[in-house]
Amino acid sequence: MRFLRLTERDRALVAGATDLLRKRESEISSVSAGVAARGGNWYFGVCVDPPDTTAGMCAEYSAIGAMVSSGDRIVETMVAVTRDDGAYRVIPPCGKCRELARGLGNPYVIVERPGKRGSLTKVRLSDLMPIDWKNRPL
Numbered sequence: 628m629r630f631l632r633l634t635e636r637d638r639a640l641v642a643g644a645t646d647l648l649r650k651r652e653s654e655i656s657s658v659s660a661g662v663a664a665r666g667g668n669w670y671f672g673v674c675v676d677p678p679d680t681t682a683g684m685c686a687e688y689s690a691i692g693a694m695v696s697s698g699d700r701i702v703e704t705m706v707a708v709t710r711d712d713g714a715y716r717v718i719p720p721c722g723k724c725r726e727l728a729r730g731l732g733n734p735y736v737i738v739e740r741p742g743k744r745g746s747l748t749k750v751r752l753s754d755l756m757p758i759d760w761k762n763r764p765l
């Protein structure tokens with residue numbers, strides 16, 4: 628797995644997702660996501676997890692839904708942010724979100740370096756999920 632250095636643009640995407648969570652965090656939204664699409668547009672979204680239902684939606688789904696609704700189809704970079712012990716931190720996408728993103732490119736995914744909380748890096752989705760559910764390599 629190659630751990631790549633974040634660009635200024637990557638850091639701005641993380642900041643945008645963090646700002647969104649600061650504004651929209653609630654009892655039904657505890658994660659935000661930012662997606663940079665091919666062509667340069669950015670999209671953001673929060674998770675929707677109402678209590679008493681199992682039909683919640685991840686923040687990545689929300690951001691990617693906005694992206695596709697706006698006419699973009701390829702994810703170049705994605706990030707998800709939550710608040711943990713009072714601090715905002717980047718978290719990796721769940722398996723469902725990895726599958727969704729797999730259908731829209733092989734994006735860079737911004738994550739914390741394993742075992743190094745707060746130290747951000749980016750990896751290719753294919754590093755997080757080398758083989759998809761149809762046994763296709765990325």
Ligand SMILES: [Zn+2]
Binds near residue numbers: 685720721723
């Ligand atoms: Zn997810």
